[in-house]
Amino acid sequence: MVRLGRYVLAPLAGLLLAGASTAQEMTDVGTPRNETLIVQTFDGKSANPDVQNPLNQYAIWRGFRELGWSFLWEMDTATGQSYPELAAGPVEVLNPEHTKFRIKIRPGVFWSDGVEFTVDDLIYTLDTSFKYKDKLTFVARTTNYVKPDSWSKVDNYTMDIETVSPAYDFQTVLGVYTWGSLFVPVPKHIFEGQGDNVVTYKNTNAVTLGPYKIKEFDPNGFWQLWELRDDWQRSGWGNLGTPKPKYVLYKDFGAEETRTLAFVQNQYDVDTFMSPDSIAAAKARNPAIETFSPTLPYHDMNDACSYGIYFNQQKSPYDLPEVRWALALTVNLQQVAISAVSGQFKASALPLADTPITDPVFYQPMLEFLNGLTLSDGYKPFDAGFGDGMVAALKAQGIPEADLPTGDAVKQGFGQGWWKFDPAQAEKLLGSVGIKKGADGFYTKPDGSPWTLDFVIPADWNKVMQRTGFSIADSWKKAGFNVTARQADNGEFTTVQNTNAKLDLMVNWSTSCTYNSNWFNSWNSFSDAFVKPADSNEPLQGNYVRVTDPEIFKLVQDSKSLEIGSEPFVANGIEIAKKLTSGMQLINLMNIPTTIPTNSTYWKNYPKQENFYAAPYTWWSSFKKTIVNIEPTGK
Template sequence: MGPDRALACLEFRNDPHWMAASGQAAAEEENMARHGRTWMLPIMGALMTTTVFAQGAMTDVGTPRSETMIVQTFDGRSSNPSAQNPLNSYAIWRGFRELGWAALWEMDTATGESYPELADGFPEVLNDEHTKFRVKIREGIKWSDGEDFNVDDIIFTFDTAFKYRDKLTNVSAITRLVDSYEKIDDHTFEVTTATPVYDFVTRMGVYTWGMPFNWVPQHVFEPLGDEVVTFQNAPAVTLGAYKIKEFDPNGFWQLWELREDWDESGWNIDEEPAVKYVYYKDFGTEETRALAFVQNQYDVDTFMSPDSIEAAKARNPNIETFSATFPYHDMNDACSYGIYINNQKAPYDMPEVRWALALALDLEQVGISAMSGQFKASPLPLADTPITNPLYVEPLESWLEELTIGDGYKPFNTDFGADLVETLAAQGVDQAQLPSGDAVEAGFGIGWWKHDPEQAAKMLESVGMAKGADGFFTMPDGSPWVLEFVIPGDWNKVLQRVGFSIADSWRQAGFNVNARQVDNGEFGTVQTTNARMELQINWSNSCTYNANWQNSWRNFRADNVLPADSNDALVQNYARIVDERIFDIVSESASLEIGTEEFVENGRQIAKYLTEDMQMINLMNIPTTIPTNSTYWTNFPKQDNFYAAPYTWWSSFKKTVTNVEPTGQ
């Protein structure tokens, strides 16, 4: 059942005449409102769950609704919610980096600037080579169980990571970066890095969404000895202003509670947050979520599709998008959506095949069918944002326009945005809501690749691939070619819809595509396993928030390449880049200061290499469709109130939690 029909059913259920006819007494409805009672109603063939809240109501986990911020989980249901040991892969989307952890240095996502959190100021660089640093941490910080946090916890985390580096699955960020470390006193330590590090603050702290590793409490982990490798750590002892109150062993929800000693947490905040509880919950399929959102059952969604958002807004005036004008959503995420290709597997090891996939893809139609046209195209392998555009995008526009492939064909369409505006207007979008003039490029990007299936066919024919009797392209030896294209399931509805639309576009051009939707766990396994990956829609190797392109691309290294059929876990480089030219630039740039012209120019050159051989097919900035419901809480980050990125899965969500205000409902 689609969102419009489902919401119409909900309106029918709430009609007072229907209530009277159904025999529901006023006293029962009042009781339901007071206690947040759940109704399971078979209406028009669909089983719907609705919860009605009122002033004084309680949530289904027993907290006052007026004190509880409720957030749809990023990944839906967690398959192993008891996995809370950050030294291993763990249930990351349960609020840990947002509420539980704290970093030496956090990122102000409104400006792209770092600021101290656990640390007492910024590090002291001890040598000209930028390999030795002294760090001081603030005094008076306590873990959520009341024990002191100090340098002993940091040294213990280092010790444990190195001792069990071959068994722990989430410590490589430490063991690759750090060469040695030393305690100076209870609040001071020194680190020597294996190579020059000019971005030490973001390597040891937060670059965008959270830390690559997290400190663990010595007093909890040390008594375990070798069992630390298999320790689940549930419920985790944490450093943030919130602590775990309860979590669902089946993985559908997790509840966090503000610490009484919030001012002694690692967050370094001066005012008590108004939010006492933060409740992460999976409300199910998008249709069910839309119903729950209209009924004020939760406050912030995660990647709801545009048509469902519009249907919900029409029925609840408190539901809002990031912007009041087209394209309505925040497009400034550090990452971008792209198609990652196993460049080591035939036939994807040929640039002609990769270019054919790009030219056969009708991105305008994909964006309209999946996103109602609410997206910003990005042909280069990074997001086009107000920070990255003057550094990496605008300087390469003329290069894109002159780029040739094959027999001299120019693939770039600089009019992509203008064409999209015309199409949307023809389809009935209010012209007043659409950008014009220079705003077209700001809204829809600098352009994208031409949709040219004929040229795509020529590229394939040039390497011996032609259409068979069934209308689908074959391998060079004439055997069937089925594209295994992995996309998310319902846990990321927006990316799922983009993936299905791409598969449809390819099929129309003669590609036999198996679009396989998977849960979050399998999605990660495919991402890290060469033997299971051919094509995957993803975002994890295109994340650049400011001048520091090394954040993503430092992982393009020869030692991050495994055989094409390997079942071993890949460490980063999920785009399977095998270009020696890029490896050399990454290595050379490690000794360059971040933001210098030479460093930035190296990033532009990598972008050129990735693009000219289509080593990954970048699509669009992540359209972060995050509607909010202001029934219980107001002052969410919006375009005209941008105090932080509006993402509930970044560590900067703490800014939202500490800035929202109760409505009194």
Template sequence: MRKVKITRRAFLAQMAIIAASGALAACGATPTATPVPPTATKAPAAAPTAAPGAAQPTATKAPAVVATAAPAAAGEVAPGVPRTECLILENPTGRVVPADDFNRWRPGIQSSSTGLQQIGLDALWYIDPDEGIDGVWDNALAAEKPIYNKDFTQMTVKLRKGIYWSDGVEFTADDLIYTVDVQKNTPGFAYTGQFQKNVASMEKLDNYTVVFKLLQPNSRFHAYFTVRWGACFLMPKHVFEKASDPLAFKFNPPVSLGAYTLKDYDPQGDWYLWQRREDWQRTSVAKFGMPGPKYAMYISPGPSDKKVIAQTSKQLDVIHDMAPEGMITLAKTNPNSKAWFKSFPWAHPDPTLPAVILNHGRPPYDMKEVRWALTLAIDIVRVAMASYRGAATISGLHVPPTGLYPKYYFDPLEQWLKDFTIDIGGTPYKPWDPTAPQRIADEARKTLGNMVPTDAKEIRKSLGMGWWKYDTAAAEKLLLSKGFKRGSNKMWLLPDGTPWKIDLICEGDTRPVMNRAAAQIAECWKEFG
């Protein structure tokens, strides 16, 4: 099981190892429960519009996520698709609406995590925020790293030769040029603005070399084509150029550049089934070897409790994210469930950082003293316990303390954070609290016992190196210095005498940990007045 986003390239490279080792819960030798095979039906009348010249997969009825007595070796996830040959992964988006739209380049598309960008599409480069398979940088469709001129007004891309789309057409410089050109000149695409702002022209030197001439120096222009999670994936020119409206075009069925092609999907958007290409050697992941599973199915498993049931009953191999209670249950009851870490906190919840974002252009949040007061009024231990039961990654910087970031940011800045001061009433005040991770671990240990590490280095690696102090007395001084006063009910009044109210908007029910974090922060602020 996985609780955090895994890079597409690491996923594909590891699939063979996972499948062969028997680490997947579904592929054990003992009799296990499997999903009921779906009943094949025709696609509804409002069937997806097929890509020009491409064969269309038939949408079928969704498989019921229920257990049967059949052993895994005998079960099927779909007609002719053995369970033992299929890796079942969570689609973190949930049910996809509309289910038949695969135009990844249009903003708002919901089908990105159905396997489309993970194993169907491809990009020039990839970055692994940890260590990667062969280093943190991976040349995928590109044969080497981007080449800039001295003043970064020109970038040359050399493409990998021998890469083919799943319909047999070779991937060339024409596809790269078209991907940029159609988005630059068609308002509404995801990268329209970026390309209009940066690209002056493009020159095709040969079928595998493209030179970008930029409107201004940009040493990070390649980042638009580099995947950490998303990027500008490459478009098949020979398919999109036949569409009368490339922005509205649904790209159904998607022509694949990755090692898998879409075999089938649920018209209700609950699952997507992919099959390994027979010519997988003609994809960029071939350098890592053949992807293990013949099939991969991305499903919408429902809330956290249903994910636990599905994985325990061997109906779900890879979990993207879940409430901490679910991971605790799996850690205690299911030896086949494996996380990034051997024990607490099992994984970093996300390679990004959940955060409270204030509108600095709106009073009173345009005053740094107010923002500091709100920060010092948050008890991060209570927030971590309420949201992730302590398994939260905390950071005082705007990057997470994961992957390579500790080496490049946190370690060099640690002493600076310890020495950092803000002014409170003319007195320097040090707001940094390096004890926060230890206090979170101590609190979590009260309920999780020896699952929680005691080694300071492990705690630092797992939870972070610190956060800001919980000091309501200091917070009060900051507000008083800016004209705030307490009313007769001890609640804060704005400098103009009106009651201070804060509307805190958080995510929906699909992210319960975020809701709980927001609720706890609101409770801290309410206690503060």
């Protein structure tokens, strides 16, 4: 068999027609189809598939954190509660100040090459992270959190460690908060022989701690194949349950048009952010294809993150709140939602997602603030009736009434409200800072020179957010902004996010990820330590919203000594949210509509609305819950 990137060439006699059934149908990577769970990669093609060192940034979205790595503590994404994985139990707090801790790990956990995992691996990971912190690219949070040289070995399964400041969020910083962990243990017996070369060490064909090991990967970056370890019970999460697939294949099936056809033909089992119209077309052709819920909004809306528009608010004219508010009031979110996701979304006006977990903690206590929010000229921008408007618009589009929410379910489905669509008010705000329309109908800078907005959006690797970005740009252009929606691949997109000199505007999700009352994991980097000059080419390590407000910085700093989830801690989070919102420091749009259709031809019992045992995301570490809960169909 010859492998060429995304494709495999096989002898003609061995080819199978798509969707055909045989006694032993094989995948194009040589594994039995009925033993292989196949998922579309989150990030499309990887540029450097041989780079697998978790101390550096690399393509983590293709099974490493989901199958290969294991963490001290994991997150139950159905409840928002942390639980021990490698750890033997909760972290032990050793002093009243919450700066000294004891970690105990489970004995009998082994790396995939048969070497036992001990605290020596944790200590080596910490030693290396601190020694090379200025050269490694994935250790900044840990090295700013843990006190240098504070860790010590008690025995093979016990260690003590200190933090720089009081740390009530220890388990979710050294463990998992949402998508994965900022602290990934590496095998000392593999890495220590690299010496100073550890900073450039690729770690190709990595030794793993989870139940799966790398069997093969495409050197061109289109796919990665994982195989269940023979000794999976001795792995980092082998105690969670029996992993059902013998193999898991992460594969990029190409542009959405191509992969939709492959999905219909049962070539893979779980997609990632397929657009709603493609899902509808696929369901019409294959009854095994299902959405998260059979009724609107059809998809899971419980991601920790939300889509938002990010500014370089250190750069003129985005440093002016009037400009930022004008851009918010010219986003016709109702039309954006219908055009981009067929109305299958949930609006979130605050800078965090509105979910069943965050709603009672943040949204309900802030409704009075939203309804009473007033701009400097007395204008009230909040539209509490946004959801009712969505229902009316979708009904006019021909959506059956049986599929539309009514009563209290309207706000549960479409959110508590959003900002008014008011181009006239936006023009008034812009005029107050000297920005007016030129003869061509587009807004100009205060000196009369042309103003072109560079709006960065994802390319095909995130089709849903790409379409959302195009629709926002269309809304702005109609309102008089000369905007260019520039598509970027995953690598460039991240570079723009992290580099002041490259960012004017972008649609993103990076700093609006709050899963429960612990807002700190999302906003902890709001600090002057993460502020760089407006035109800097030096990569940011956080604070991608470009917050410069010292009052927000103080609220974050003061919260470090507060217990996570306590009333004062939540109150500080609410104050930060108020400041971000009143200054429109980012335009939060909607909960991420995780449009993830599944195909039950070969596997069943995926997480669904009525069977919500875990978030249904194949790119979060909690995908392990899916791995142990799905069942083969017998086909």
